[in-house]
Amino acid sequence: MALSKNLDLVKISPNSNPPVCKIMDFGKYKYELAKKEKESKKKQKVVSVKEIRLRPMIDKHDLETKANMAKKFLEAGDKLKVTIRFRGRELGHKEMGNQVIEKFVELIKDNAAPIGTKPHLEGNSMILIVDPPKKSN
Known part of the structure; x- marks a missing residue:
């Protein structure tokens, strides 16, 4: 099903029972995760x-x-x-x-x-x- 739409089967939370998977573009998913991580780092204040x-x-x-x-x-x-x-x-x-x-x-x-x-x-x-x-x- 994912191959016919040129998408990937991505395991979102492997630790849950049953594991949660989504059909989506893996490259886009990785990009969104990196973007969220970068945004959270911006909000952190380093106290010197x-x-x-x-x-x-x-x-x-x-x-x-x-x-x-x-x-x-x-x-x-x-x-x-x-x-x-x-x-x-x-x-x-x-x-x-x-x-x-x-x-x-x-x-x-x-x-x-x-x-x-x-x-x-x-x-x-x-x-x-x-x-x-x-x-x-």
Whole structure:
């Protein structure tokens, strides 16, 4: 029957009982599947993580400039990794790093989701992950 109409017998769902088959053009079927897959990939948003590096002795204006850059990243929907690197004796003054992160969070809090985690120390760096704000529909 399929040969007389120049079509193919295509098994749609082989796992069901009984298996579902259709008489159709197999090339067209493959094209439609590829098109659907491509369309679903377009709709997926890849979340990237942007990093802002700070120092414990950063000046006020430099901190504001970094905060403006962070706001742009968060508005674009990217996650943000805030890193404060300590060198030498600075590692003994972790409270300075906490103060810098608190000031930084205060500057970007309007553009970020509520921050639930505290900064943590990894080696000679203090790290805080900031999520973009949730979009309300």
